[in-house]
Amino acid sequence: MMSGGLINIVDLKTHFRDRRTGAEVKACDGVTVSIGEGEIVGLVGESGCGKSTLGRTIVGLERPTSGKIIFRGEDLLSLRGRRLAESRRQIQYIFQDPYSSLSTRQTIGQAIDEALVINGEKNAKARRKRTEELLAAVGLPTQIMDRYSREMSGGQRQRVCIARALAANPKVLICDEPVSSLDVSIRAQIMNLFLQLRDEMGMACLLIAHDLAVVRQAAQRVYVMYLGRLMEIGESGALYGTPSHPYTQALLSAIPDTDPRQERARQRVLLNGDVPSPVNPPTGCRFRTRCPTAQAICETSPPAKVMGPDHIAACHFAGEVNLAPTQH
Ligand SMILES: Nc1ncnc2c1ncn2[C@@H]1O[C@H](COP(=O)(O)OP(=O)(O)OP(=O)(O)O)[C@@H](O)[C@H]1O
């Protein structure tokens, strides 16, 4: 899928050595993801499944154990020096917590100005103009330049963080739970901002979230991750409309319906037990120890079953089971 993409992550593994026990933690364990130019892609899964590890590896904060990260046709892992720095500039990371990612001693204007200096803009006047443009692009008034982050709401701070990332003129934003620390009421506004940035500047985004509901509105395609592996990949309409992996069905069944009548009729899929340790993941399908429909065959690796155009599920029974029929 999307082989001509902006970023192609191929069979990426990032394993850690547990400091205390020395065990190998297979946090990200063979993941293939592509992001097209100007495409918004969701990456969803429960806590600990390796989402941040994948995001951090893409931007160079973690060293991969193996695999490829092809950005605009070049493997980042084989680039060095200036060429690597230039590619890294084009891939910016947005952190979950806008509270800790802004300095308390800088005004907003200074924070963005600093990012522009780092990116080589030497002319102070040009930087001032660019700062105003960047603030406008993220929906903040110019006057906010003289304010400090402590005087701002979480949503405004996240907008500033996005403006600062945009100062580098990136091609893609890797956003690690960009709204999870924010008030529920303003989450949709920040998600809308990503849509606007895509429409207005062709910005591609990888939106990482726990919850399938969070990325539904913005993502064109969604990757569902579990215990270091991908369970299902789909164009949004297909993934939300006809989820084919039992894990995706379980995640979707956990989302409350806004319509009270449908909410009463909603069937929830309860998963057995806890997520196993990424040190000793189950053989075959990683999800099988919690899957309500698992059979003996699930101890062998699941096939990547093609469910439709841009829709793949890694399950022996993909499309044959429906744990929670959708009401609509
Ligand atoms: N530096 C590290 N050393 C050892 N183990 C790590 C390290 N970083 C992450 N892990 C482990 O790797 C696994 C995946 O962690 P990761 O933070 O990528 O998950 P996540 O999907 O982002 O979770 P969350 O939703 O809670 O943010 C977890 O078991 C975690 O404990």
Ligand SMILES: [Mg+2]
């Ligand atoms: Mg995380």
